[in-house]
Amino acid sequence: MHFFRLRYVLESLCVVAALTTTGATRDTALAHPHVWATIRSELIYAPDGAVSAVRHSWTFDDMFSAFATTGLPKTNGTFTRQTLQPVAQVNIESLKEYAYFTYAKADGKRLTDPFTDPTGDYWLDYDPKTTVLTLHFTLPFRHPVKAKSLQIEVYDPEFFIDFGFAKQKPATLVGAPPRCSLTTDKPTDANFPAEFFRLDQNLVTSEANIGLGASFANKIMVTCP
Amino acid sequence: MRCTDRLPLVGAFAVIVLIGGAAHAWAQFGPLGGLRPPPATGIAGWLLAQQAYFYRALAAMIRAAKADGTAPWGLLGISFVYGIFHAAGPGHGKAVISSYLLANEETWRRGIALSFASAVLQSLTAIAIVGVAAVLLGATAKLLGDTVRVIEIVSYGLIVLLGARLLWIKGRSFLAALRKVRAPAPAATKHGQEREGHGHDYAQEHAHRHVHNHTPDHIHDHAYDDEEPDVLPWGHAHGPEPQDLAGPQGWRHGLAAIVSVGLRPCSGAIIVLVFALAQGLFWAGIASTFVMGLGTAITVAAAATLAVGARSLAKRLAEKPAGYGSVLLRGLEFGAAGLVLTFGVLLLSGYMASERMGLF
Numbered sequence: 059m060h061f062f063r064l065r066y067v068l069e070s071l072c073v074v075a076a077l078t079t080t081g082a083t084r085d086t087a088l089a090h091p092h093v094w095a096t097i098r099s100e101l102i103y104a105p106d107g108a109v110s111a112v113r114h115s116w117t118f119d120d121m122f123s124a125f126a127t128t129g130l131p132k133t134n135g136t137f138t139r140q141t142l143q144p145v146a147q148v149n150i151e152s153l154k155e156y157a158y159f160t161y162a163k164a165d166g167k168r169l170t171d172p173f174t175d176p177t178g179d180y181w182l183d184y185d186p187k188t189t190v191l192t193l194h195f196t197l198p199f200r201h202p203v204k205a206k207s208l209q210i211e212v213y214d215p216e217f218f219i220d221f222g223f224a225k226q227k228p229a230t231l232v233g234a235p236p237r238c239s240l241t242t243d244k245p246t247d248a249n250f251p252a253e254f255f256r257l258d259q260n261l262v263t264s265e266a267n268i269g270l271g272a273s274f275a276n277k278i279m280v281t282c283p
Numbered sequence: 284m285r286c287t288d289r290l291p292l293v294g295a296f297a298v299i300v301l302i303g304g305a306a307h308a309w310a311q312f313g314p315l316g317g318l319r320p321p322p323a324t325g326i327a328g329w330l331l332a333q334q335a336y337f338y339r340a341l342a343a344m345i346r347a348a349k350a351d352g353t354a355p356w357g358l359l360g361i362s363f364v365y366g367i368f369h370a371a372g373p374g375h376g377k378a379v380i381s382s383y384l385l386a387n388e389e390t391w392r393r394g395i396a397l398s399f400a401s402a403v404l405q406s407l408t409a410i411a412i413v414g415v416a417a418v419l420l421g422a423t424a425k426l427l428g429d430t431v432r433v434i435e436i437v438s439y440g441l442i443v444l445l446g447a448r449l450l451w452i453k454g455r456s457f458l459a460a461l462r463k464v465r466a467p468a469p470a471a472t473k474h475g476q477e478r479e480g481h482g483h484d485y486a487q488e489h490a491h492r493h494v495h496n497h498t499p500d501h502i503h504d505h506a507y508d509d510e511e512p513d514v515l516p517w518g519h520a521h522g523p524e525p526q527d528l529a530g531p532q533g534w535r536h537g538l539a540a541i542v543s544v545g546l547r548p549c550s551g552a553i554i555v556l557v558f559a560l561a562q563g564l565f566w567a568g569i570a571s572t573f574v575m576g577l578g579t580a581i582t583v584a585a586a587a588t589l590a591v592g593a594r595s596l597a598k599r600l601a602e603k604p605a606g607y608g609s610v611l612l613r614g615l616e617f618g619a620a621g622l623v624l625t626f627g628v629l630l631l632s633g634y635m636a637s638e639r640m641g642l643f
Contacts (some may be wrong), residue, residue, distance in 0.1 A: 072592025076381075090334035090372060091640050092551055121342040122641060124561040125554045129423040146426050146535075149642040218639050220335070 091220035094119040097212055097276060098224045101240075103233040107282070108202035112160060112173070112210060113232075114173070116193045116226070123191040127184065135186055142182035142191070149193055150180050158197055159214050159221065164205035173197040206282060211275035221276055229278045238282040319369045330371050339366035341555050341571065355570075362571040368576020375403050376544030376584050379442055379626050381590035383540050385619035386449050388598075394587035397537055399580040404545025406576030408434065409495065409552040410569055415436065417557055418565065428643035434546055439631040441543030445536070446624025453613065453620040460613040543627075549575070550640050 100113040116125070126149075130141050153159065154175060162169045174185050180195035223229070223244050231240055340361045348355035370377065380401065384394050411429055416422035422430075552572050559568025597615055601608030 066596070069592045069596035069599075072589045073596060075621075076593055090331050090369070092338070092554060093637075094339075111454060119342070121554055121558045124558045125427075125641065126424050126643075128417055128427070128557050128561065129421045145424065152642040194443040218641070263323070 059184040081259075091217055093122045093219040095204060095219055095221050096224045096227060097221055099210065099212070099229050099278060100232050101208075101229070101234070101278070101280060102188045102196070102209070103231065103235070104202050105233075106202075106204070107235045108204040109199060109208055110202045111196050112162075113196045114160070114194070114212075114223075118191050118193070118275075122190045123184070123189060126182075126191055138183075139181050139183065142184060146180055146182040146193060146195075149182070150176055156214065158195075159212055159219070160197055161211040161213075162199075162203070163209040163211075164203050165207055169203070172199055172201075172203075174200050197217040208280045208282075210280075212278075213275035223276050228276075231280065234280075235282055240279055241279045243277040243279065299614060321507065330368060330529070333368045334365070334372060337361055337368060338551060341365060342558060345555070345559050345562055345564060345571075349564055355564075355567050358567060358571050359574045362574040363578045365551075365581075366575035367582050368578075369549070369575075370579040370582035374547075375549070375579055375583055377586040379544050379623055380540065380583060381586050382619045382622040382626065383445070383449070384587055385591040386453055386616045386623060387536065387595075389537075389591065391588060391591045393537065394591045395532070395584045397540055398584035398587045400541045401545035402576045402580035402583060403573075404541060405548050406552065406572045407559055408546055408586050409548035409556060409572055411557040412548060413553055413560065413568075414565075418562050424557075424641075424643050428640040431548065431550070431553065431640055434548070436631065437625055438543055438546035439556075441539065441546070442627030443624060443631060444627075445539045445543050446620060446622075446627045448539075449536075449620035450617070450624050453617040457610070457613040457617040462608045464607060530614065549579070552576075554641070 084225075088278045096117040101109050101113040102113055104110040126145055127137055127142070129139045130137055130145070133141065135139060157171075160173065161173045172264060174197075180193070181193065184190075214221065223242055225249070228244075229240060229242050231238060232272040243281075341358070344355060344358035344361050346359055369375075376398075380394075380397055383389075384397075389397075410425065412434070416430055420426075550577060555563070555575075556568040556572060559565055559571065594615075598612060600615055601612040
């Protein structure tokens, strides 16, 4: 048995390497993001102080925006809302499968299936200067939420879309009772290099949401005494 | 019998490799749904970050190429590196090709050829889809997404067919090896092998190299190098002869493997191509896609090398005349063929997903 022959050694290394790479990839089930989205959200309150809906404005990166608008006719150098409406519809229908990437916790308890589908109240806007699309849609709560604390998280568990809060005013309250306070949580991750942002000035890039100990999601937290 | 000394070793080896293959697939694709994945740490996290970084860099390079109009060498360089990192993630046929190479007696050269051919085909498919659908037909994103979904189904269906056929062939070999162990043939001749029901396929696929496996009194003392001239690069190197590249099954199976894996294009490549088209730089997008495919090919070829190396080791550990080692080797092949079929079924049923097409 010539176990110390070079061949044996190299082939054994193949097995070891194969098992190691299997082990190394064990911790991740993610493809890298293909879409970057900047979030601005509003929490809409009903007159009785319950939260009735979440209104999102998601601005996509220019690469995805170019893909989304391919084959569409331009009017005066831009895409009109009417032209974009079929695309918006496809987007909303696709989002349904992923629960609109929006998750809610009331008083610390995760709400299952808290939203109904957006009514016709959704549209896409195109900015010809930055060549990006923004999707506007409203997610009504199935049962308006009256809770001392409400937490809304926006994230894609498969990380195909990298969500991040806008730099200015990422979340606002609309019609909220006077003493409610709002905070947002933007996790950062050391894995993503700083040069990342310098490459692309157009986009308010998100900090990546992966990393040891960092919470995965962009969180909006409201407490109303 | 000397072979029984190595029996537990080969057995453990086979089990580990197959579990590893299944675990790899599970880790790569995982269950869908609103579950939070565990944080990506260490090498996996770094890989993910690199992929995202280079993907964003692609867009920046295309914009830069449009702005200054010079040849986009930066774009090509970035595309190449992106291809290398990106293929380390889910998709690109690593699991299927690796399992295929475990199941079949394929030379290393052929494994490399298969990897490159499928990567080139993936590039061609992406360019064809965008070229025909977007450029010629002015297709919208929805149509592009639908086209990819249809091609996906065809691709995964082919993987299922390939896996099923392999499973059938390897199943018969496995049973034949089992039968042989239960009633070992004395002084078998070549005719004797056929009488034992190894079947036409088995004899065909194992050619002259494996005749000595079936004759108990054949001598195995010749140098290892002579047995498999081109299995691995560090073996006894000959120039590649056409029959080496054609493989034991001829081009049929290899082509099936290439097409089934290569049909489904990379979603990222499609988005990049459309973006380049929108900037009026479709030619740059095409070049980028091909160079990306080259990078992808290298990573898949590396995976293929690991598979071929592992298989070669298994074969050598198992090569004793008419012993249990042979049964285990056939069993390993049978299991690997089953893996190919399993991957195809999981992909087709949507339980395993390779890449999404964004919100379309």
